[in-house]
Amino acid sequence: EAQVTQNPRYLITVTGKKLTVTCSQNMNHEYMSWYRQDPGLGLRQIYYSMNVEVTDKGDVPEGYKVSRKEKRNFPLILESPSPNQTSLYFCASSLTAGDQETQYFGPGTRLLVL
Amino acid sequence: LAKTTQPISMDSYEGQEVNITCSHNNIATNDYITWYQQFPSQGPRFIIQGYKTKVTNEVASLFIPADRKSSTLSLPRVSLSDTAVYYCLVGGRGYQKVTFGTGTKLQVIP
Secondary structure (H helix, E strand, O other): OEEEEOOOOOOEEOOOOOOEEEEEEEEOEEEEEEEEOOOEEEEEEEEEEOOOOOEEEOOOOOOOEEEOOOOOOEEEEEOOOOOOEEEEEEEEEEOOOOHHHOOOOOEEEEEEEE | OOOOOOOOEEEEEEOOOOOOOOOOOOOOOOOOEEEEEEEEOOOOEEEEEEEOOEEOOOOOOEEEEOOEEEEEEEEEOOHHHHEEEEEEEEEOOOOOOOOOOOOOEEEOOO
8 A cells, every 4th residue: 555654643752852753655756755734834844855865955944854865764853852843744755846646645743842 | 936825714515516716826837736635633635736727536626717827626515524624736847845825724514
């Protein structure tokens, strides 16, 4: 089954404690991206990756890092989380950049930073 | 990327046709228009995409006038399960950045 998986689905942490949210896709997609969703602000893109070892900033990259060492995985790293990073996070992948018809979203990770 | 404007919310009774309009005055020549559906606590799901005139699939229709400065998503005979947020996106194939608007929250009433 074609899917994007994220782990963990729920996470409560404290300010400053480094964390990683994993994202994996099984569709051999080249393009992957991370979004955060906050009430009243819709979905905002954090980072995206065109392919292995190729990443770039989206609209709200501050406080986040990503890496793309393998095609299937695109982890989101919060080196020093702060309460304003409390949000619902989605990972997505598509065959190529801008190919909305093939874009799949993961189930989301709800993060609470105390 | 072209900015999009949609109504914040809409209500509809079950069985009615719902039309959600998106305004995108700065659409570029090679931009496509895509609509997504999102249920609470789930990721968005692709519904339909078009470039001009009319596109129809098993879920919805998309109407795009000749000037392409707006588009209308049409959901025929909505049911309670169509209650969701609907997002309109504008961008071209190959666009690296993706910008979602704030979406339209559709509430279907029994």
